[in-house]
Amino acid sequence: MTKCRCPWLDDSKPDYVKYHDEEWGVPVHDDKTLFEFLILESAQAGLSWYTILKRRAGYRNAFAHFDVTAVSQFTQADVERLMLDASIIRNRKKIEAAINNAQRFIEIQKEFGSFARYQWAFVNHKTIVNAFSALSDYPATTEISDKMSKDMKKRGFKFVGSTIIYAHMQACGMVNDHSVDCYLRKQIIDLFQQEIA
Numbered sequence: 001m002t003k004c005r006c007p008w009l010d011d012s013k014p015d016y017v018k019y020h021d022e023e024w025g026v027p028v029h030d031d032k033t034l035f036e037f038l039i040l041e042s043a044q045a046g047l048s049w050y051t052i053l054k055r056r057a058g059y060r061n062a063f064a065h066f067d068v069t070a071v072s073q074f075t076q077a078d079v080e081r082l083m084l085d086a087s088i089i090r091n092r093k094k095i096e097a098a099i100n101n102a103q104r105f106i107e108i109q110k111e112f113g114s115f116a117r118y119q120w121a122f123v124n125h126k127t128i129v130n131a132f133s134a135l136s137d138y139p140a141t142t143e144i145s146d147k148m149s150k151d152m153k154k155r156g157f158k159f160v161g162s163t164i165i166y167a168h169m170q171a172c173g174m175v176n177d178h179s180v181d182c183y184l185r186k187q188i189i190d191l192f193q194q195e196i197a
Contacts, residue, residue, distance in 0.1 A: 003183045004181045004182060004183055005017070005020060005021075005179075005182050005183070005184070006020065006177075006178055006179045006182045007133075007134060007135045007179055008135055008138065010050070013050065015053065015054070016050055016053065019053055020184075021184065023171070024170065024171055024178075025170060025171075025173050025175075025176050025177060025178050025184065025188055026172075026173050026188060026192075027127055027172070027173030027174070027188075027192050028116075028171075028172035028173055029116045029120070030116070031068070031105075031109065031114050031115045031116055032066055032067075032068070033066075033172070034115050034116060034119065034172060035066050035068045035102070035105055035115070036060075036066040037168055037171050037172055038101060038105070038160075038168060039059060039063055039066065039071075039098050039101070040052050040053075040056065040059060041164050041167050041168045041171065042094060042097055042098065042101065042158070042159035042160065042164060043059065043088070043089050043091075043094050043098070043159075044164065044167065045094070045159050045161070045164055047089065049167070051089075052089070055087060055088055055089065057087070058085070058086075058087025058088045059087075059088050061087065062082055062085050062087060062088050063098060068102050068105050068106060068109075069102075069106070071098065071099060071102035072099065072102035072103045072105075072106055074099045074102075078099070079092065079095055079096060079099070082095045083095065093158075093159075094159060096158075097157075097158035097159045100156065100157070100158055101157050101158060101159075101160075104152075104155055104156045104157050107155070107156075108155065119148070119172075119174070120174065122144050122147060122148045122174070123144060123169075123174050123175075127173055127174060127175065127176050127192060128144075128174070128175045128176070129175075129176040129185075129189060130175060130176065130177050131180050132177060132179050132180065133179055133180050133181065137179075138177065139166070140162075140163045140166065141162035141163055141165075141166050142162075142166060142175075144169070145162045145163075145165040145166035145169060146162045148165050148169075149161055149162040149164070149165040152165070173188070173192070176188055176189065
């Protein structure tokens with residue numbers, strides 16, 4: 001029997017299905033993974049998520065396996081090197097933003113103890129569980145993503161508009177946006193004892 005999955009998913013792409021089934025919407029409290037998602041989602045601006053997902057291994061190699069300290073120390077020479085790297089999106093502003101964001105990420109870690117603690121405070125440290133059915137139900141932004149985006153921009157982050165931040169919230173489980181008929185929605189609720197909005 002075929003499992004019912006979210007309406008946004010193109011289930012003809014095995015790597016996309018794997019990402020949906022194993023990662024999307026699962027609460028993440030590990031700073032290294034949060035940094036990885038932040039780099040990937042910032043790179044996504046103006047592109048499809050699948051475009052970035054296909055290049056994830058390239059990003060991992062290009063950005064020091066998402067070691068935030070290493071990326072924060074990248075120089076102009078690293079920017080030029082990455083501009084020649086066909087395994088990532090070669091956009092100078094996005095590459096420079098990733099380095100800048102690594103530096104800002106570390107500042108938040110110093111201030112709050114961890115980036116996770118800072119980020120999850122926006123949802124009172126509990127996943128918001130939505131009840132979406134159709135693709136048209138999914139918002140691009142919310143009041144919380146607006147607030148988080150505004151705060152991050154104020155702290156000097158780049159490529160962190162509200163749409164990117166909402167995608168980040170979905171990916172790392174700050175919101176459980178699996179559709180009501182997706183088999184994973186209840187699994188994640190039960191596993192993490194989430195609160196229904």
